[in-house]
Amino acid sequence: MNTLSDILYRVPILAVEGNTSQQVRNIHIDSTKVGLNDLFIAIKGTHTDAHQFIPNAINQGALAVVCEILPEKRNNGVTYIQVEDTRLAAAFIADNFYDRPSTKMKLIGITGTNGKTTVSSLLFQLFKNAGFKVGLISTVVIKINNQDFQTKLTTPDSLTINKYLDEMQKDGVEYVFMEASSHGIVQHRTKALHFAGAVFTNLSHDHLDYHKTFADYRDAKKILFDELPKSAFALINTDDKNGDVMLQNSRAKKYSYSLKSHSDYTAKVLENNFNGLLLKLNDTEVWSPLIGSFNAYNLLAVFSVADLLGVDRLENLRLISELKPVSGRFQHFISEKQKITAIVDYAHTPDALENVLSTINAIRTKNEELFTVVGCGGDRDATKRPLMAKIAGQLSTQVILTSDNPRTENPDAIIQDMEKGIEPTDVKKVISITAREQAIKTACKMAQPKDIILVAGKGHETYQEVNGVRSDFDDLQHLKNYLNKFDK
Ligand SMILES: CC(=O)N[C@H]1[C@@H](OP(=O)(O)OP(=O)(O)OC[C@H]2O[C@@H](n3ccc(=O)[nH]c3=O)[C@H](O)[C@@H]2O)O[C@H](CO)[C@@H](O)[C@@H]1O[C@H](C)C(=O)N[C@@H](C)C(=O)N[C@H](CCC(=O)O)C(=O)O
Numbered sequence: 001m002n003t004l005s006d007i008l009y010r011v012p013i014l015a016v017e018g019n020t021s022q023q024v025r026n027i028h029i030d031s032t033k034v035g036l037n038d039l040f041i042a043i044k045g046t047h048t049d050a051h052q053f054i055p056n057a058i059n060q061g062a063l064a065v066v067c068e069i070l071p072e073k074r075n076n077g078v079t080y081i082q083v084e085d086t087r088l089a090a091a092f093i094a095d096n097f098y099d100r101p102s103t104k105m106k107l108i109g110i111t112g113t114n115g116k117t118t119v120s121s122l123l124f125q126l127f128k129n130a131g132f133k134v135g136l137i138s139t140v141v142i143k144i145n146n147q148d149f150q151t152k153l154t155t156p157d158s159l160t161i162n163k164y165l166d167e168m169q170k171d172g173v174e175y176v177f178m179e180a181s182s183h184g185i186v187q188h189r190t191k192a193l194h195f196a197g198a199v200f201t202n203l204s205h206d207h208l209d210y211h212k213t214f215a216d217y218r219d220a221k222k223i224l225f226d227e228l229p230k231s232a233f234a235l236i237n238t239d240d241k242n243g244d245v246m247l248q249n250s251r252a253k254k255y256s257y258s259l260k261s262h263s264d265y266t267a268k269v270l271e272n273n274f275n276g277l278l279l280k281l282n283d284t285e286v287w288s289p290l291i292g293s294f295n296a297y298n299l300l301a302v303f304s305v306a307d308l309l310g311v312d313r314l315e316n317l318r319l320i321s322e323l324k325p326v327s328g329r330f331q332h333f334i335s336e337k338q339k340i341t342a343i344v345d346y347a348h349t350p351d352a353l354e355n356v357l358s359t360i361n362a363i364r365t366k367n368e369e370l371f372t373v374v375g376c377g378g379d380r381d382a383t384k385r386p387l388m389a390k391i392a393g394q395l396s397t398q399v400i401l402t403s404d405n406p407r408t409e410n411p412d413a414i415i416q417d418m419e420k421g422i423e424p425t426d427v428k429k430v431i432s433i434t435a436r437e438q439a440i441k442t443a444c445k446m447a448q449p450k451d452i453i454l455v456a457g458k459g460h461e462t463y464q465e466v467n468g469v470r471s472d473f474d475d476l477q478h479l480k481n482y483l484n485k486f487d488k
């Protein structure tokens, strides 16, 4: 077990009151979870200031409290540690408490607006197929080899990350692939972790409600690269104009990948259709069932990381060709009788939606209709709403605007924000149906033989979130159900 002074190693401390030689049983940022002899770290959140829960934590048995403001009334026998930033302190404390698990494995962080889940999940698959023990921390799932754990965030809080890394390390995991979201980076969820490498996929419009400006959003991603050790690699996509920015202040070994310019790793798309991609990678032709040229970037990133981690090149190419698509990313099927193509995709940013629709347009015959069913999340960046609707209108022949996790917002108001982006020439193509199931049903009913339906925004999600309650909802299931019903 750790003493308090052990786990405070490297924490920037302002003041300490009390004994630091006590043994700490567990650490928490949520007061409701505190038990006897635990440490409670009080975080000032956007909704709640957890300093108000310090007395509750003590009543539940906390032996020490880490806080930014010392409470006026202090209990004898409880140790108070004052720091400037409790989120930052939590990251160091978690790293110490679990005995620096990230230093005992090769941890690779993947950041960027789109492609994080795809790249990290494909890397997990590749290294697993190569015979290694592997871990994954992603939007969809946390994995320790064959065990799956549910997750709510793309990048969990620092205590959760280190707890899983510790379990992974005890299970013999050698490589861990984890998504580093911009929220995660600025909230110090990834601070104090020892990365063996980091990847930048791309940067486009998202989360401007939280980061306020695009420069702030970009700089949040850059912190991951600024903090890499000298021994790590920093791999960037040079076809994205912000790629080089990531490397400006990084001490890591710098590598690049690109489809369009000269780079350390390059690839060429030879074929791109509904069956997959034919790529020229490292002068060898490789077939992949992943669809869309954006996936050529993802596969190239995966190949580059595997190469940087020492996988033999021939073996690497073989492993690349065996990778299976990630659930909810261009997941598709064709209805039996009418041969309607139905696609579910997690595109929830303007750039992702444009990429997916451009991919569909590039590989369809244009004799058929392309229906897009799409919504935008509530309590998220409202400025992307008109942009996503505009793209849907321009790149589809029929659009149904609908709801996607309204959270605490009025779904009709979100749809109205979206409608503002529709170009006058596209207005006739667009209808709005608030209930997502009805929207999907309508698309299935309207579709004629060989038409295409894209349902975008939720991908792997199996819920619709309204006012904090998640009810079952699965785009793929509804598509299958209604297409089956109307398939004559
Ligand atoms: C906006 C945002 O990032 N919010 C995160 C933030 O919450 P917050 O600052 O609002 O926290 P809060 O609810 O005010 O609570 C503050 C503290 O009080 C504590 N508390 C609260 C109640 C109580 O009784 N006792 C107690 O101790 C909480 O445990 C917390 O430590 O800190 C919490 C703890 O780390 C996160 O769970 C929470 O994620 C919320 C649920 C969320 O929806 N976040 C999204 C926006 C997010 O982080 N997304 C990114 C990017 C997604 C992507 O594009 O890939 C992600 O990484 O998932």
Ligand SMILES: Nc1ncnc2c1ncn2[C@@H]1O[C@H](COP(=O)(O)OP(=O)(O)OP(=O)(O)O)[C@@H](O)[C@H]1O
Pocket: 112, 113, 114, 115, 116, 117, 118, 119, 139, 154, 179, 201, 202, 294, 295, 297, 298, 328, 329, 330, 345, 346, 347, 348, 351, 352, 353, 355, 356, 459
């Ligand atoms: N390399 C890429 N470039 C552009 N768009 C992409 C790329 N990879 C995936 N996409 C699009 O973005 C969507 C989300 O992909 P993915 O889940 O891999 O991204 P993410 O970065 O993990 O997203 P999140 O921020 O929600 O965690 C996909 O469904 C697809 O439409």
Ligand SMILES: N[C@H](CCC[C@H](N)C(=O)O)C(=O)O
Pocket: 139, 154, 348, 376, 377, 378, 380, 404, 405, 457, 458, 461
């Ligand atoms: N990680 C993203 C996911 C968005 C998915 C979309 N379905 C939504 O709810 O907006 C976010 O939290 O902003």
Ligand SMILES: [Mg+2]
Pocket: 116, 117, 118, 138, 139, 140, 154, 179
């Ligand atoms: Mg993700």
